[in-house]
Amino acid sequence: EADIYQTPRYLVIGTGKKITLECSQTMGHDKMYWYQQDPGMELHLIHYSYGVNSTEKGDLSSESTVSRIRTEHFPLTLESARPSHTSQYLCASSELTGSYEQYFGPGTRLTVT
């Protein structure tokens, strides 16, 4: 198992609430990513970061925002949760150069009622 952690693992929350999904890694990786995984399994990149103070939007438009103040920490925030945000959210990290594979956290399963 890679050293990348996500909390909470499961979250059920009402519409309109603000939530933050936490992701941290202890591998010193510069690159970090957030993916949204449909119930039908497909992965969609929603945010990524090349390092501290770097954030970019991914391929799938998302109402969430991210920040990268520390190398090891890449939280994702939803200001006002909606049922359409119900999904599995996966965080990943990788080296800036070299081996290229991404290491994934265990995921957060979010349900918005």
Add this chain to the structure above:
Amino acid sequence: AQSVAQPEDQVNVAEGNPLTVKCTYSVSGNPYLFWYVQYPNRGLQFLLKYITGDNLVKGSYGFEAEFNKSQTSFHLKKPSALVSDSALYFCAVRPPRGNNRLAFGKGNQVVVIP
């Protein structure tokens, strides 16, 4: 832009039989190719990768994959499937230059029947 196709939704195989999960890709230049496995309620685990060199790549848990440039394929194989291999398998590709963004296939559910 790079893309991956995993044509089968589900692969059923009897325990002890060979397992193959198919993947074809599209990318500019020589591809970097990856296979990941996902067990229920878990994140993706890296299985193996092809960057350069020998077309047959060996990875974790007895899995291997063969890179075929002419067919733009990177099929995952295991000679003898175990019930514990039942999981979701993802193929991914990225180009050799530019950002480190992977393009994932839609995933294949593998069911190994005892």
